[in-house]
Amino acid sequence: MNWINYIGIFAGVLTTVSFIPQVIKVWRFKSAKDLSAWWLLIFFIGVSSWLVYGFLIIDFPIVIANAATIFLLIFIIIAKIIYRNN
DSSP: OOHHHHHHHHHHHHHHHTTHHHHHHHHHHTOOTTSOHHHHHHHHHHHHHHHHHHHHHTOHHHHHHHHHHHHHHHHHHHHHHHTTTO
């Protein structure tokens, strides 16, 4: 693994981990009303596109980071639907 891969891993970890405080907040307060549904949709499509791109070029830092981000996004989207009245 070369230094470029380490930069990719570092970027992927930071951008993925940045969602954890939001997931915790949604879980703790049982509310996602402050999150835009359009933002979630557009971001989900963008991250999914990065995931496909990562598979196509066989770049595992991109695949792993975006797969983890999609997992966190799915949690937030489900919470937005479940807690829509809160």
